[in-house]
Amino acid sequence: MLLLKYLLMATGASLLLAAAIILVHDLYLLLKVRREEPADGEVETAEAAEPARPIRWRLGLRLAILAAPPLVIALSILVIPSGSAGIRVSQISGPLPGTLYPGVHAVTPMIDSVVLYNIRDSVFTAAASDDPKKKPEGLRSQSKEGLNVSLAVTVRYRLDPNQLYRIHTSLPESVDEDVVAPVVTSAFRELTTNYPIRDLFSGKRDEIRQIAAGRIAKRLSADGIVVKEVILRDVQLPAEYARGLEAMLLKEQENERLTVELEAKEKSVKVAQMEASSQRDIAIKEAEGQAQAKLLDSRAESERQKLLAEAEEVRIRRVASANSEKMRLEAVVLKENPMLIQKIIAERLSDKVQIMMIPADVKNFFATDVLRSAMTGHSAQ
The missing domain is CATH 3.30.479.30 (Band 7 domain)
Structure with missing residues (x-):
């Protein structure tokens, strides 16, 4: 739209300029001819002077009339840029209500004017x-x-476009x-x-x-x-108060620093105490664990000794029972086979004797006498 406006303005201005140039040129020629006319009493030359060209008023007027519509149309086109808004002001009735927002608007040339306001953010x-x-x-x-x-202080504000008429008035x-x-x-x-x-x-x-x-x-x-x-x-x-306040703030900062350091030291002491208490508890727990382990070991050893004793007692009883059973069985066997006594005695008397000849007559065998003497002594006791 701006291009159209500028083209119309250029067209109108060109036509007006052409009309002005034509009129000025004709006027210049007319003045030149009049300046070259002979004075009174002078003899005319052989060649007659050129007749003066009339001024082309009608052509100039036509060009001016042709220039009027483009100029009027261009002046009636108003383009409000982005970030601005306007109020229409009439030369007859004054400011008119309503806001002209960014864009293209039509106004009455030579009668209406527009006052632009910045509606972007402003800073005070x-x-x-x-x-x-x-x-x-x-x-x-x-x-x-x-x-x-x-x-x-900084204040960021902007004008309300809806109230530009009130702001303007x-x-x-x-x-x-x-x-x-x-x-x-x-x-x-x-x-x-x-x-x-x-x-x-x-x-x-x-x-x-x-x-x-x-x-x-x-x-x-x-x-x-x-x-x-x-x-x-x-x-x-104020300078004096600022210096006093700075000194006071420095003292407060120093007090806060000392307080923080004291709290840090107290925390360190508490941490050390907690660590010592933790170490003591750990030592107590370890001692209790060792004592409990020793007690369990002693109980296990006692149980083991008891089990060994019981096992030994059972073994002895089983061995005695086995020996008793063996003797009983041997007594039964010996009773049934008396000749085995001689064999056993012979084996116990000498381990060097591997073969022994026993006479068929048992009565003449020396073992019979030995057994009898042994049995007799035992009965006497």
């Missing part, structure tokens, strides 16, 4: 400064104790200096007088910012200004 900044040589740019206020403080042209700055200054000055200076510097700084942001947004919204954000960047304290 007040920098804190405690140097008396510099111009006080910061927001100066007082604390509850009556001490002077300088605040560094009721607010000053410099919204930043004449509207935003007084509202921000008064809001913070009303708040800071209710807080001690130490709260302004550290304790309730964010609380003050939030309350001030609410008040600023409420006041400016009534004038068609939308507040996006309020930032309290810095609080500049």
Whole structure:
């Protein structure tokens, strides 16, 4: 659309320029001819002077008339750039309600004009400064104790496009200096007088910012200004109070450091005590475990000895029983076979004798006499 507007303006301007050039050229020729006419009393030359060309007023007028429509159409096209909005102002009735948003709009040439406003975010900044040589740019206020403080404040805001008619008809042209700055200054000055200076510097700084942001947004919204954000960047304290506060903060920091070190040492002592107690408990547990192991070992040994004794007793009993049974069986066998006695005696008398001849007559065998003497002695006893 801008290209069309510029083309129409170029076409109209070209036609007007052509009409002007034609008229100027004809006028120049006319003046040249008149300057070359002979004066009164002079003899005319052989060649007659060229007749003067008439000025082409009609052609110039036609070109001017042809240039009017493109220029009128171009002037009736209004393109509002992005980030801006406009208010239509009539030369007859004054400002007209309604907002012209970014884009193409049609206006009445030579009657309507458009006042553009920036609807992007704007920033109002007040920098804190405690140097008396510099111009006080910061927001100066007082604390509850009556001490002077300088605040560094930043407010981000924008104009409400829906209320541009009201802004144009009721607010000053410099919204930043004449509207935003007084509202921000008064809001913070009303708040800071209710807080001690130490709260302004550290304790309730964010609380003050939030309350001030609410008040600023409420006041400016009534004038068609939308507040996006309020930032309290810095609080500049008086020099003497700042030095005293710094010394006090250093002492508090030192006390906190000593407290932390003391707590660390107490924790180290507690850890050492816990480690010693843990080592003692471990030693006690190990001693108890060893005693329990020894007791279990002694009990196991006692059980083992008891089992061995019982086993030995059982073995002895079984051996005795076996011997008794053996003797009984041997007595039965000997009773049934008396000749075995002689064999047994012979085997026990000499291990060198491997073969023994026993006479058939048992009565004449010496073993019979031995047995009889043994049996007789035993009976006598």
